[in-house]
Amino acid sequence: MQPDLLRGPGAARRPAPLRGRADPGSAWEAARADLDGLPGGAGLNIAHEAVDRHAADPARAGRVAVRWLDRSDTVHDLTYRDLAGRTARFAHLLARLGVGPGERVFTLLGRVPALHVTVLGALKARCVVSPLFSAFGPAPVRERMRLGGAAVLVTTPQLYRRTIAPIRAGLPDLRHVLLTGGDGSGGGEPGTLDLDALLDAEEPTFTIGPTDPQDPALLHFTSGTTGTPKGALHVHEAVVAHLATARAALDLRPDDLFWCTADPGWVTGTSYGIVAPLVVGATLLSDQGEFDALRWYRTLEREGVTVWYTAPTAIRMLMRRGEDGVPALPRLRLVASVGEPLDPDAVRWTARVLGRAAHDTWWQTETGAIMIAHRPGDDVVPGSMGRPLPGVQAGLLARGPDGRAAVGAHGGVHVLHGVAEGELALRTGWPSMFRAYLGAPERYAACFADGWYLTGDIARRDLQGHYRFVARADDVIKSAGHLIGPFEVESVLTAHPAVVEAGVIGTPDPVAGELVKAFVTLRAGTEPTEELRAELLAHARRALGVVAPKEIVFADALPHTRSGKVMRRLLRARELGLPDGDLSTLETAR
Ligand code: WT7
Numbered sequence: 001m002q003p004d005l006l007r008g009p010g011a012a013r014r015p016a017p018l019r020g021r022a023d024p025g026s027a028w029e030a031a032r033a034d035l036d037g038l039p040g041g042a043g044l045n046i047a048h049e050a051v052d053r054h055a056a057d058p059a060r061a062g063r064v065a066v067r068w069l070d071r072s073d074t075v076h077d078l079t080y081r082d083l084a085g086r087t088a089r090f091a092h093l094l095a096r097l098g099v100g101p102g103e104r105v106f107t108l109l110g111r112v113p114a115l116h117v118t119v120l121g122a123l124k125a126r127c128v129v130s131p132l133f134s135a136f137g138p139a140p141v142r143e144r145m146r147l148g149g150a151a152v153l154v155t156t157p158q159l160y161r162r163t164i165a166p167i168r169a170g171l172p173d174l175r176h177v178l179l180t181g182g183d184g185s186g187g188g189e190p191g192t193l194d195l196d197a198l199l200d201a202e203e204p205t206f207t208i209g210p211t212d213p214q215d216p217a218l219l220h221f222t223s224g225t226t227g228t229p230k231g232a233l234h235v236h237e238a239v240v241a242h243l244a245t246a247r248a249a250l251d252l253r254p255d256d257l258f259w260c261t262a263d264p265g266w267v268t269g270t271s272y273g274i275v276a277p278l279v280v281g282a283t284l285l286s287d288q289g290e291f292d293a294l295r296w297y298r299t300l301e302r303e304g305v306t307v308w309y310t311a312p313t314a315i316r317m318l319m320r321r322g323e324d325g326v327p328a329l330p331r332l333r334l335v336a337s338v339g340e341p342l343d344p345d346a347v348r349w350t351a352r353v354l355g356r357a358a359h360d361t362w363w364q365t366e367t368g369a370i371m372i373a374h375r376p377g378d379d380v381v382p383g384s385m386g387r388p389l390p391g392v393q394a395g396l397l398a399r400g401p402d403g404r405a406a407v408g409a410h411g412g413v414h415v416l417h418g419v420a421e422g423e424l425a426l427r428t429g430w431p432s433m434f435r436a437y438l439g440a441p442e443r444y445a446a447c448f449a450d451g452w453y454l455t456g457d458i459a460r461r462d463l464q465g466h467y468r469f470v471a472r473a474d475d476v477i478k479s480a481g482h483l484i485g486p487f488e489v490e491s492v493l494t495a496h497p498a499v500v501e502a503g504v505i506g507t508p509d510p511v512a513g514e515l516v517k518a519f520v521t522l523r524a525g526t527e528p529t530e531e532l533r534a535e536l537l538a539h540a541r542r543a544l545g546v547v548a549p550k551e552i553v554f555a556d557a558l559p560h561t562r563s564g565k566v567m568r569r570l571l572r573a574r575e576l577g578l579p580d581g582d583l584s585t586l587e588t589a590r
Contacts, residue, residue: 027390028431031244035279038208045211046239047087047123050278052208055084060254064283067257068113069299071288078113080281083120086113088206089199090121094152096202097176101126101209104148104219107264108132108141108155108163111273111286114180114195115264118154119274123217124208127152128233130219133265133482134159137545139492140229142167144221145174148231148438154178160189163545213237219438220267222365223485225474231438232365238271239279241369241432246276248389249361250307251334251376254281259300260309261287266482267365268338271432272309276369293321301327308332311339311481315346315358316511323353334376336361339481340513341469344382351380360385362469364455365483366447368432372467384466385459392430395452396422396461403473404456407449423473424459425452475568477506479514484547486568492543493518493552496536498526503558503566504549507575518549519558519571528554 036053037044054060061081068076078086094105105122107129109115115131122129130148132141134155141163145153150173155164157179164177168191178195179188188194218234246252250272258277262268277284285303289295291314300308315337335356337346342360351357359374362385372394374386388394398414400406405413405423416422428451437444447454458470477484486504493502501521506514520536522528533552540548559567573579 027244027248028240031247032240032431034243035239038211042209043211043215044213044236044239045123045126045208046217046236046242046275046279047120048208048211049239049243050275051080051084051087051120052124054080054278054281060281063254063281065278066113066116067283067285067303068111069285069287069289069303073289073295075303076113078116083116083278085204086117086199087121087124088204089202090117091124091206091208092202093195093198094122094125094127097152099125099127099151099176102128102216103151104128104130105152105154106130106132106145106148106150108134108136108153108159109180109264110134110156111264111288112156112181113286114154116274116286117199119270120278122152123236124206126209126211126215128216128219129270130221130231131264131270132221133263133546134163135263135546136163136265137541137543137548138163138167139543140488140545140547142170143488144229144231145171147221147228148219149173152176152178154180154195156181157189157192160192165189211236214435216435218270218368220270220365222267223476223483223488224443225476225485226487227443229485229488230440230443232267232368232434233436233438234368234432235435238368238432239275241430242271242276243279244391244431245370245373245389246272246280248375249359249370249373250276250309250336252277252280252282252307256280256282256306256333257285257304257331258282258307258309259285259287259303259305261291261296261311261314262309262339262481267368268309271369291317293318294325297325297327300329300332304331305329306331307334307336309336309338310358312337312342312346313340313480313512315342315350318353319346319349320511326353329355332356334359336373338363338370340478342385347380347382357382362386362467364457366434366453366455367426367430368434369430371426371430381464381466384462384468387465387467393427394467395425395427396420396459397425397452397454398422399458399473403458405449405452405454411450413450413452419461419463421458421460421470424455424457424467426455427451428453475505475572477504477514477516479506479509479516479547480512482547484516489516489518489540489544489547489549490566492540493520493536493549495543496539498522498532499536501558501566503555503568503571505568505572505575507551507572515551516547516549517551517553517575519553519555521555521558 066078177192180195260273357380361373397405489504490502559570
């Protein structure tokens with residue numbers, strides 16, 4: 001494996017067991033037994049399980065793997081055979097460009113077939129794939145591509161001009177930029193290659209090289225409270241959990257038409273937007289268009305979507321629009337949701353208006369796959385996320401004064417029993433557990449204690465063993481289901497010459513859950529004018545894209561912790577109208 005992503009200075013401190021062999025006969029083993037493995041015992045590769053094994057079976061090769069709706073609503077179908085050919089071409093192209101196993105291939109793409117081809121083709125080549133959010137501005141993209149040591153980027157001419165050209169000089173490791181599906185107007189950008197033309201010249205068959213199940217496959221960036229974004233690294237073995245959870249939580253079967261509305265730049269867009277439905281052998285629907293209620297209803301109806309995986313923000317947007325013109329959806333078997341709290345109202349609305357109560361599912365970038373869910377046959381308990389899936393052992397840990405799980409001097413934790421509230425934790429060893437934060441072994445090690453992975457979420461458990469989300473134990477913001485690190489936003493604001501200090505929080509919003517709000521103090525002598533506010537908003541928007549603050553407040557001073565850090569919790573408590581210092585009620589107030 002070159003370069004070696006998993007070994008590093010902190011390797012010895014990595015918690016066991018990393019090889020995650022669950023009990024034989026467990027839920028994971030059943031899924032593992034249904035996977036092929038590479039021919040000749042050459043290991044386990046996600047792309048083989050998702051594409052090639054179906055394409056190799058004459059009975060399945062002609063089935064539709066990807067049904068793509070372009071912006072004008074035209075349907076384009078790719079069969080498993082087509083997908084095997086295109087991904088083979090992409091794998092050959094990487095080799096021709098001198099890009100080897102272990103190197104990082106990034107995408108900055110919307111929902112287009114080039115995304116599926118790049119992700120699966122790069123996995124065939126045993127590269128590590130990192131999909132980025134195309135609505136990010138140049139600053140978060142540069143940060144992630146630098147941290148991930150991107151060797152290749154696949155994007156469109158428009159996104160290249162807007163987001164990459166301004167930062168290209170700061171990305172010395174980036175050897176190849178491949179452009180696809182332009183608007184036909186701009187022609188080639190200097191220093192880029194035409195992906196579509198290059199693919200045509202490659203062979204449509206490719207033999208995947210030996211792949212250890214523990215070889216890195218996917219790199220997903222996620223945000224913490226402080227410091228740089230964290231690159232959660234997942235291995236090929238994760239496909240075991242993708243298959244098991246696709247069945248257990250989403251009830252996916254080969255004859256399903258599955259629609260996952262997540263953006264490809266977040267983990268849901270890969271785990272369930274690409275891998276899970278293909279591993280099952282189902283058809284995935286990929287819709288290039290942005291949210292539009294009527295269009296979504298039309299798509300559900302016309303395409304006959306059977307399983308729909310979406311998010312609370314999208315459901316709330318549908319609710320807002322009202323019930324006129326909602327078609328009957330007799331083929332829709334399951335509606336599921338992820339990413340943020342699913343309010344009981346939204347559950348009841350989906351039951352009444354769509355004919356199916358939305359099933360909540362809980363997981364994280366780090367877990368790689370759904371861990372807690374209302375399972376298909378379960379009665380939905382509105383307001384609850386459901387129960388741990390088979391093979392998943394969840395627990396609640398007693399918390400210390402900092403709000404996180406209390407870890408004793410000898411590394412022990414206190415597991416709460418019965419009805420309880422604490423930090424949600426998962427017993428290590430499930431197949432899609434992240435294996436590292438790239439280049440940050442100490443941050444990785446800090447996520448584990450006593451054989452548990454600590455999620456950073458506070459949850460409550462009822463008598464029936466259902467988990468309810470209470471709050472995040474840290475300061476990260478969830479806006480429209482997207483996790484936003486306040487530090488990343490603050491850094492962009494303080495880079496402006498007028499700003500001395502910034503504190504960024506999430507403020508409640510009825511549709512998006514939270515909106516990003518910034519409090520800033522200004523350099524002495526700088527007037528807090530409306531012009532300056534507009535300039536700061538524009539500055540943040542240019543650098544950050546869609547994750548920029550929606551609101552900026554000028555403050556005379558910001559509250560600080562004893563160690564001198566901006567105390568975001570207090571900003572949030574004030575925002576919510578809680579009396580100063582009364583932080584204890586903050587969690588329940590959210
Ligand atoms: C955080 C993880 C992998 C899914 C997409 C988000 C929050 C996730 C729920 C839910 C309430 C939820 C948690 C979690 N979250 N699902 N069903 N109810 N909150 O992945 O960006 O890594 O965010 O999203 O706070 O820790 P992510």
